[in-house]
Amino acid sequence: MISTIIDRLLLSIPVLLGVLLFGFLLLQLVPGDPARVVAGPSAAPDVVEALRVQMGLDQPILVQFWAYMERMFTGDLGRSMISNKEVTAELAAAIGPTVELMLACMIWSIPLGIAMGTMAAVKRGSIVDRAIMAISVAGVSLPIFFVGLLAVQYLGVLWLNLPFIGRGGPLWSYDGLRHMILPALSLGAILVGPVARMTRSSVLEVLKLDHVRTARAKGLSERSVILRHGLRNALIPVVTLIGLQAGYLLGGAVVTETIFSWPGIGRLVVGAILSSDFTVAQGAILVFALGFIAINLIVDVLYSLLDPRVRK
């Protein structure tokens, strides 16, 4: 188990380097002049020029890249071009709410998706199956901003009067919990459908296998057969899917946080991009990449827990 984790960590180093390179190039390619942003729109041209030299932007691109890599490896992400705060501090403040949102979204949507998919597989071809599949197609097809707006309109304003602006405090407080409901619901909505569909097809596939017949021949109840011998084996591809959906979920977090003014990395990155705050955007991209790598590391570990054949 430990060796699997170490293996995976080593394998993520090249990914990380790629991400750093990409983050650097991305900001070279976007329009807008960082020195102009820092100096402000009314600054005189010679002031901007002086700033450009001070920021190293007059150097050749390879020199800039080297300086950038050096800063990244020393954990110095620079200062925000807008607020002049440390980028690391800004990110540190935003990371908690985003992790919180992700967990709150997964904690309801993954179990629900698995339960729906299993139910649909067991009752294949019935009304229940069709209803569940219709709901999950809707979940897959509706864009997250639309789900979010519906949630605000109906659950937030018309029916339940739930809060939909900002974070209400720590999750364990009453207000914190109430503020979490709508964002977690909207973000999770994009995960339920894919998980349900994958679980359904995976369970159907597994229930056809020989070892399920053996389980029945042992005299196990249908419930044990389906849960212990069907679902347990069927979860392996579902975990893969969740790993693949992680990127989608991070993207969804950007939209969700923007809709609900959630003070996380997603909202930070949108704000940074809109105001051409390159250093903050760069830092946020790095955090997203790390998040993606971390989720996939967890998926790999889950894999070896679920499937003894991939253990070393």
Add this chain to the structure above:
Amino acid sequence: MTAKASSPAVDPDAPLLEVKDLKVHFHTETGVFRAVDGVSFSVRRGATLGIVGESGCGKSVTSLGIMRLIAQPPGRYAGGEVKFEGRDILKISEREMRGLRGGRMGMIFQEPMTSLNPVYTIGDQIIESLRAHGVADRKAARKRAIEMLDLVKLPSPETRVDDFPHQLSGGQRQRAMIALALVNDPELLIADEPTTALDVTVQAQILSLMRDLRERTGAAIVLITHDLGVVAETCDDVVVMYAGQVVEKAPVAELFSGPQHPYTLGLMAAVPRLDAQTDRLETIPGSVPPPYLQLPGCRFASRCPLATDHCRAAPPPLREIGPGRSVACWRAPIEEIAA
């Protein structure tokens, strides 16, 4: 093995398993597939019955049918009885049936590679069966699992009990599978092609293990196979199936010394012999009629060298031609005919 508590009020001479006119049909898009169409046979306590026939003759469906493991739909029990210890198990509740499955009736499957769940240790899979049949104590169940693995001669059972199926070889998996099927002391063991997927030396080991276990446990065995060699070595009685029906029933020695159905003759002629020089193996000409086709006469008639117009017009009933011998052929008993 522990001595079995004999069930009350059961005549010891009565057959343990009696299958009467069993019909299992599958409803498919091309029509009704009569996989098992009026099969009858019985198994004595402690005896081994072989069911032979080529692929698709309905022998596997018969074995699953006895365990009531046919998925419905698409399958359907279209008639007949399966009497186990005098009770028709097609009529008992699913709950009662679960008590029998893996309890007094054990089953071994053809593919040891895929018939064990890859995500649980073999010990866990055996323990699960014990616990489903009333062994509440986990420690005792584990001890029993190790005993069973020792009984089926799996080397170092104390450590292998915690192995996953992929850590065992094919023969070892089949041993584990047999341990699983026998763990609750079944009266009846159904073995569906238990050696087909194994290589020849391992086959011999597994067969000798099964004979040995029959001696020790007194369990009756229904052995499904297409291998006449396996039948000759292992069985007391033989049922030959063709296209979903029984064509011949006989004690094993009599079947081999004097087969009475032309199909049985053909099967035997197809077995390669060491004492005769041949360039080509014998085959039975033609092929099995499509299963959804309802033929008026004998199903083997189109391939039979002895068929007459009568054979093609009326289906031959399975009739008794001697003690423990029956055959479904209008031309039987046949004299020595070179088929």
